[in-house]
Amino acid sequence: MKPDLLRASGSRRNALATHMRAKPDPLLLILAPSAIALLAISAAIAAVLVTGSLDTWIHEGPGFLASSEWSPSEERRGTYRVLAPLAGTLVVAGIASAIAAYLAVAVAVYLHEYAPRRVREVVEPSLYSIAALPTVVFGMWGLSTVAPLVRQSGLASLCARGSPTGQSFFTAGLVVGLMIAPYAAAVVSEAYRAVPFTYVEALYSLGAKGFERARVILGMVKGSLLAAAVLSFGRAAGETTVVTLTVGNAVNMPFCLFEPGHTVSSLIASQFGNAYLYPGMESALLAAALVMVLVSSASTTLGLKLARAAIKRARGGEA
Amino acid sequence: MRLHSLKRAVLDRVFLAVTASATLALLAVGAFIVAISAVESFPVIAALGPALFIEPPGLPGGEFGGLGPVLVSTAVIVSLGVLVGSLIGVPVGILMSECRGSWLARAADAALQAISEIPSVVVGLVVFVVLVLPMRTPSAIAAAVSLCITALPYIAAQTRESLAAIPLSYREAAFSLGLPRWKAVLRLLVPMNARGVATAVLLGGARALGETAPVLFTAGAAFSAFYGLIGPSSTLSLLIFYFAPSPYENWRRLAWAAVLLLVALTIVLSSAVRRLSRGVKM
Numbered sequence: 001m002k003p004d005l006l007r008a009s010g011s012r013r014n015a016l017a018t019h020m021r022a023k024p025d026p027l028l029l030i031l032a033p034s035a036i037a038l039l040a041i042s043a044a045i046a047a048v049l050v051t052g053s054l055d056t057w058i059h060e061g062p063g064f065l066a067s068s069e070w071s072p073s074e075e076r077r078g079t080y081r082v083l084a085p086l087a088g089t090l091v092v093a094g095i096a097s098a099i100a101a102y103l104a105v106a107v108a109v110y111l112h113e114y115a116p117r118r119v120r121e122v123v124e125p126s127l128y129s130i131a132a133l134p135t136v137v138f139g140m141w142g143l144s145t146v147a148p149l150v151r152q153s154g155l156a157s158l159c160a161r162g163s164p165t166g167q168s169f170f171t172a173g174l175v176v177g178l179m180i181a182p183y184a185a186a187v188v189s190e191a192y193r194a195v196p197f198t199y200v201e202a203l204y205s206l207g208a209k210g211f212e213r214a215r216v217i218l219g220m221v222k223g224s225l226l227a228a229a230v231l232s233f234g235r236a237a238g239e240t241t242v243v244t245l246t247v248g249n250a251v252n253m254p255f256c257l258f259e260p261g262h263t264v265s266s267l268i269a270s271q272f273g274n275a276y277l278y279p280g281m282e283s284a285l286l287a288a289a290l291v292m293v294l295v296s297s298a299s300t301t302l303g304l305k306l307a308r309a310a311i312k313r314a315r316g317g318e319a
Numbered sequence: 320m321r322l323h324s325l326k327r328a329v330l331d332r333v334f335l336a337v338t339a340s341a342t343l344a345l346l347a348v349g350a351f352i353v354a355i356s357a358v359e360s361f362p363v364i365a366a367l368g369p370a371l372f373i374e375p376p377g378l379p380g381g382e383f384g385g386l387g388p389v390l391v392s393t394a395v396i397v398s399l400g401v402l403v404g405s406l407i408g409v410p411v412g413i414l415m416s417e418c419r420g421s422w423l424a425r426a427a428d429a430a431l432q433a434i435s436e437i438p439s440v441v442v443g444l445v446v447f448v449v450l451v452l453p454m455r456t457p458s459a460i461a462a463a464v465s466l467c468i469t470a471l472p473y474i475a476a477q478t479r480e481s482l483a484a485i486p487l488s489y490r491e492a493a494f495s496l497g498l499p500r501w502k503a504v505l506r507l508l509v510p511m512n513a514r515g516v517a518t519a520v521l522l523g524g525a526r527a528l529g530e531t532a533p534v535l536f537t538a539g540a541a542f543s544a545f546y547g548l549i550g551p552s553s554t555l556s557l558l559i560f561y562f563a564p565s566p567y568e569n570w571r572r573l574a575w576a577a578v579l580l581l582v583a584l585t586i587v588l589s590s591a592v593r594r595l596s597r598g599v600k601m
Contacts (some may be wrong), residue, residue: 123342
């Protein structure tokens, strides 16, 4: 019941052992099986990713990430290297997070500085609903509406191998950016709201106009802008459905944004179903998945940390 | 001086225009998606009426057909996934809220964080390796397991948040009854918060319903009938994913009908979640 008291005497591990032997908390025992199931699931995910990709790390070594040769073979082990899709992931996620972060700041400023209360009460729940829409819905919209618009814009002619269908790195980044913008806006809004009311009052009493208030308050919550960008990057890097439908699915380095390409997730989505036909491909895709997990989790962890710090800082003011 | 204030007034208007148009653009995307799915799927709905919910999809290039078998598999897969996800997620949420200091709660918290950060397509890959390969076929069970893992973090986090929102005075009252702690928590605090738990389960359902990537390799693509729990299956979102790039107009229109249905279901579920979770703060 009182682990802290026990822990104070003797070493930490001893105290824990005594505590567990002396008084197993029935509540803990009742809830333990579910928690153990959860731990087993996460351990299984890690184990499958690591053991499944081992073969590739041994065969390809660091070259796996340093070249873009992707030549499957049914007879012998083909060569599978993922520089192009990995670069594609970073580029698409970069475009998406830039768009999402820009829109997030604009929406937060509009809602807090300009929108009348009635408008805000309608807009906020609507944005919440848009954020809840399934990703495949945005995918279908991107494929049927955004890609044709990109094609008609003629931007593809800027590239040597511009996409004839409008599906490209840019299209994928744009659709994903629009999709996650409401979520990024929520991150910025939360920090904006955390700024103490006395500061807002002080700004009003100085006669500051909307953009001047926004400039001061955004300066106070600038950590949350970075958090929104980093969190968006993490979500976009792992996004699969929308990207597979809009990126064009070709192994191609993202030197020109209006060419079709692949991201790690779209490569997995389009190749994994047949990977068992090609020796080595399944392992290569698991290795690529492992790299994607690391990129996406690292930015999500960092983003959440930044977001919490930004809110704390906003509450305490500039001090 | 006058010039300066004029400049400020102009800048203020410019800022208003820029920020308002960004907000409007986002709202327009949402409104456009709802509108275009209604327009594009109108011929399907007009031709079939309620049979949309019964008939199987038509042959490529032929009749529209309906979404019947897909709806059955979606209902089976999502409810099975959310049921299992709740059996694991709700107790884990209680654990994280009520046994906060324990090492098990800390480990569970870290595991949940890790699972929630994994891109959902990776969950599908892992379930493919663990379940689909040994079973030699994609199945409704494998799809349900994938969706269960995807929904788990949401269910557990929402359960924890709703329990944490119970005011201290209620807790004190519960513990002052002299019950052992496990009884106080499981017989008083959790039932008192039944609404919070229901919200968590609904939230998990909304997530599971919308996910495509986890079922990409685990469900199979059997759209024309429901082949039982261990047979190949499909979900609404998977149908959209497969039919959206199709060259056949009848399939594309059917995908739009599925989009309309999915959007309606998501909006209903997410507004229910929001309404319920607002009520939790007693």
